[in-house]
Amino acid sequence: MASINLLLQSKKNPAVIYIRLRDGRTVDIKAKTNFHINPVNWDKDGQRPIKKLLKDISFANLDTDLSDLKMRLLKEYNVSKGLKEINIQWLNDFINPPSPKSKYPDRLIDYIDVFIAYREIDVKKATISKCYVIKHLLERYERSTATILYIRDINTAFKINFEKYCIDMGYAPNTIARNIRFIKTFCRHAKSNGVETHFQLDSIKVKYYKVDNIYLNLLELQKIEKLQSNELSEGLENAKDWLLISCYCGQRISDFLRFDKSMIRFEKNNAGELKPLIEFTQVKTGKLMTVPLDFKIMEILKKYDGNFPRKIADQKYNEYIKKVCKIAKINDEITGLKFNPDTKKKEERICQKWELVSSHIGRRSFATNKYGVIPTSFLMYITGHTTEAMFLKYIGKSNKDIAMHLSDYF
Numbered sequence: 001m002a003s004i005n006l007l008l009q010s011k012k013n014p015a016v017i018y019i020r021l022r023d024g025r026t027v028d029i030k031a032k033t034n035f036h037i038n039p040v041n042w043d044k045d046g047q048r049p050i051k052k053l054l055k056d057i058s059f060a061n062l063d064t065d066l067s068d069l070k071m072r073l074l075k076e077y078n079v080s081k082g083l084k085e086i087n088i089q090w091l092n093d094f095i096n097p098p099s100p101k102s103k104y105p106d107r108l109i110d111y112i113d114v115f116i117a118y119r120e121i122d123v124k125k126a127t128i129s130k131c132y133v134i135k136h137l138l139e140r141y142e143r144s145t146a147t148i149l150y151i152r153d154i155n156t157a158f159k160i161n162f163e164k165y166c167i168d169m170g171y172a173p174n175t176i177a178r179n180i181r182f183i184k185t186f187c188r189h190a191k192s193n194g195v196e197t198h199f200q201l202d203s204i205k206v207k208y209y210k211v212d213n214i215y216l217n218l219l220e221l222q223k224i225e226k227l228q229s230n231e232l233s234e235g236l237e238n239a240k241d242w243l244l245i246s247c248y249c250g251q252r253i254s255d256f257l258r259f260d261k262s263m264i265r266f267e268k269n270n271a272g273e274l275k276p277l278i279e280f281t282q283v284k285t286g287k288l289m290t291v292p293l294d295f296k297i298m299e300i301l302k303k304y305d306g307n308f309p310r311k312i313a314d315q316k317y318n319e320y321i322k323k324v325c326k327i328a329k330i331n332d333e334i335t336g337l338k339f340n341p342d343t344k345k346k347e348e349r350i351c352q353k354w355e356l357v358s359s360h361i362g363r364r365s366f367a368t369n370k371y372g373v374i375p376t377s378f379l380m381y382i383t384g385h386t387t388e389a390m391f392l393k394y395i396g397k398s399n400k401d402i403a404m405h406l407s408d409y410f
Helices: 051-055 057-080 088-095 108-119 125-145 156-168 173-192 218-225 234-249 295-302 314-327 361-370 376-383 388-395 399-407
Strands: 003-008 015-023 027-037 264-268 274-281 288-292 333-340 345-352
Touching: 003 057, 015 057, 015 088, 027 057, 027 088, 051 057, 057 088, 108 125, 108 173, 125 156, 125 173, 156 173, 218 234, 218 314, 218 361, 234 295, 234 314, 234 361, 361 376, 361 388, 376 388
Parallel strands: none
Antiparallel strands: 003 015, 015 027, 264 274, 274 288, 333 345
16 A cells, blocks of 8 residues: 655755655655755654644645645555556656746746846836846856756745855845845746746745944034035045035935936925925936925035036045045044955944945935924925835934934923
């Protein structure tokens, strides 16, 4: 009489669950199933997850799926016995039935091109660029691990190994988390087109870590404003003015570096005073924005006969504003992630603040400095945050900070 058993052959987590079919001396075959489990959660004698875990829905579902697999295999064996050759290939075909060749590739790297072709009209160029960046990262991962990644291989084991690889390559934790989220998106899109995915795909979770919210406070902005032209080169003077504009308008670098005089118009407020507004479409969101211009921005524009400073490349801007802040003595010691050229990794260490200044600091400085001064709903409109929780997390406000602001009303 045929017997079917489930077993593990590894103590590593996650371990593949194998299925073994025996019938006298003539049949003894074994193959991998599509199920995995942590060996500490496996009841070897019961050939199932340990009993106390069955209250958890995921373990209960696994137990049901394994029982169903054994029942279906026994039924298939009884039907096939004497009619088909019962061997390992027969067992593998039962577990993963061959399907007609799909018109879509099942290799992950190849499918990313399909995803881009589907979405390039609907999403921003920056998103498409990220897709290509992740594709090249996966190509390097394949070369390093001597493997070919298929969409059906994206499971918790892949997540663990991919995270280790990215950490070794010096990627920041939140960058790794973002890349895994993109990979899951590619796989879900493939699934909608009929490509096989791993049953663990939706169980892959990523964690985002809190990062230090580096911003320029009002005293530091004053230091920058007081820098004289003779202290800076022409290029640094230009970058300084863009940095101040970014800190007083709260927009992303992809938007504020496109500002020009033609976007400005003047409108009367409720008091009948003419106020300068700038109107533009955000690159990231495609949202049409109309934002008041701070009087300090208008003072800067006077230097350029009403125009904005000279355009500058993003990379040069990031390089120059560090130098500006160094000259302005923005040198408080803070902990941050800094690239180590020796190890080729970003490492946490104590830095002078100017070392951590980058293009995003303007938007965060605006939001943080104006919090509690301008109603939060208005600030969220300017920064583009959709929920107050996201906004408060962005500026790094704790429950204690919020409580202290609330105390002003009691």
